[in-house]
Amino acid sequence: MTDRRLHPDTLLVHGGTLRSPFGETSEALFLTQGYVYASAEEAEARFLNLSPGYQYSRFSNPTVTMFEERMALFEGAEVARATATGMAAVTAAMLCQVKAGDHVVAAKALFGSCRYVVEDLLPRFGVACTLVDGTDLDQWRAAVRPETVAFFLESPTNPTLELVDIEAVAKIAHDGGARLVVDNVFATPLWQQPLKLGADIVVYSATKHIDGQGRCLGGVVCCSKEFLDTYLQVFIRQTGPSMSPFNAWVLLKGLETLPLRVERQTATAAKVADALAAHPAVTRVIYPGRADHPQAELVKRQMSGGSTMVAFEVTGGKAGAFAVANALEIVKISNNLGDAKSLITHPATTTHQRLSEEARAELGIGPGLLRLSVGLEHPGDLIADLTTALDGIAAERAAAE
Numbered sequence: 001m002t003d004r005r006l007h008p009d010t011l012l013v014h015g016g017t018l019r020s021p022f023g024e025t026s027e028a029l030f031l032t033q034g035y036v037y038a039s040a041e042e043a044e045a046r047f048l049n050l051s052p053g054y055q056y057s058r059f060s061n062p063t064v065t066m067f068e069e070r071m072a073l074f075e076g077a078e079v080a081r082a083t084a085t086g087m088a089a090v091t092a093a094m095l096c097q098v099k100a101g102d103h104v105v106a107a108k109a110l111f112g113s114c115r116y117v118v119e120d121l122l123p124r125f126g127v128a129c130t131l132v133d134g135t136d137l138d139q140w141r142a143a144v145r146p147e148t149v150a151f152f153l154e155s156p157t158n159p160t161l162e163l164v165d166i167e168a169v170a171k172i173a174h175d176g177g178a179r180l181v182v183d184n185v186f187a188t189p190l191w192q193q194p195l196k197l198g199a200d201i202v203v204y205s206a207t208k209h210i211d212g213q214g215r216c217l218g219g220v221v222c223c224s225k226e227f228l229d230t231y232l233q234v235f236i237r238q239t240g241p242s243m244s245p246f247n248a249w250v251l252l253k254g255l256e257t258l259p260l261r262v263e264r265q266t267a268t269a270a271k272v273a274d275a276l277a278a279h280p281a282v283t284r285v286i287y288p289g290r291a292d293h294p295q296a297e298l299v300k301r302q303m304s305g306g307s308t309m310v311a312f313e314v315t316g317g318k319a320g321a322f323a324v325a326n327a328l329e330i331v332k333i334s335n336n337l338g339d340a341k342s343l344i345t346h347p348a349t350t351t352h353q354r355l356s357e358e359a360r361a362e363l364g365i366g367p368g369l370l371r372l373s374v375g376l377e378h379p380g381d382l383i384a385d386l387t388t389a390l391d392g393i394a395a396e397r398a399a400a401e
């Protein structure tokens, strides 16, 4: 195991490496379903957990183990388990710990599919769910019941980049005998460490910044050894949301460059946010890291960096937002994020289309809102692309008046 006192940059290059007898420099890709045993006795011992080693790649695989170990070291978690997608990580982390009659509390502002899991899926199996405004601590407190087992939140939220006070919510969860699960995708493991703030379980869509180059899907659950042994390991082993060794290999290589990419993307996002705020066709910019973020004080306390994401509202509602998105040349229209390529999304008609108009309004998702995932392009080129697109709607407006 790699020394946990090393800096993240070092751990992300060397952490968890299992070198085969060939002494390869780059991590090996073990594209195998199963493993062979030297004797029937060894197979028996392995199935009794008396002899260490691999049995079947639904349970574990050396390439996947390397990714899990590297993630655990980065996150400062005792253990991590990889899954096929981010949603498999969220679903496994929630389902493995609940039974009929239990209750969970979740923030309303969630990634669409996460909201489906807590709001629609869990209740079908007798697990009640209360949705709260994540920024209102009194609502979290009031929602706790004797049968509450878990809290779930994301921060910053998608797409309005609102923060939830993780430390305060963790304390409310623990006082009520519940565990706190945090979806940390938007913050990235570089800028926010929920376990240090008191969270019990952290989940990621590795599809986003961990890959960072738009290639494959993946997810990961970071937790304590106790949570793994009691709930998660058996759930993953028996229900099979396992990560492909190939994807684990891609994501392992992604981790090596994560700090470089996320630092650069964040620095560019800050510049882009300032440029957007200065444009007359932009009515609002939400960026954790700008002094005008509604929770600037909490950003300082809870996060060590801004974000690679910027949300902004343009004049002209849906038509204005569509005109801007369609006029962009470098920035591509996509619902994905965390990529090397800058991507723009119109949440009201895509990622949050499933919600009612009132639910969207409650979350601050208006028709003119755009969500920008800042990539690795030159900041000057991105700002020029966005400015040209925004100038277009400003000119149209002036002509109409």
Ligand SMILES: *Cc1c(COP(=O)(O)O)cnc(C)c1O
Residues within 6 Å of the ligand: 085, 086, 087, 088, 090, 111, 113, 114, 154, 158, 183, 185, 186, 204, 205, 206, 207, 208, 217, 218, 219
């Ligand atoms: C993308 C995303 C997910 C789901 O991840 P997949 O890898 O697409 O399954 C969950 N939460 C957040 C915040 C996300 O951005």
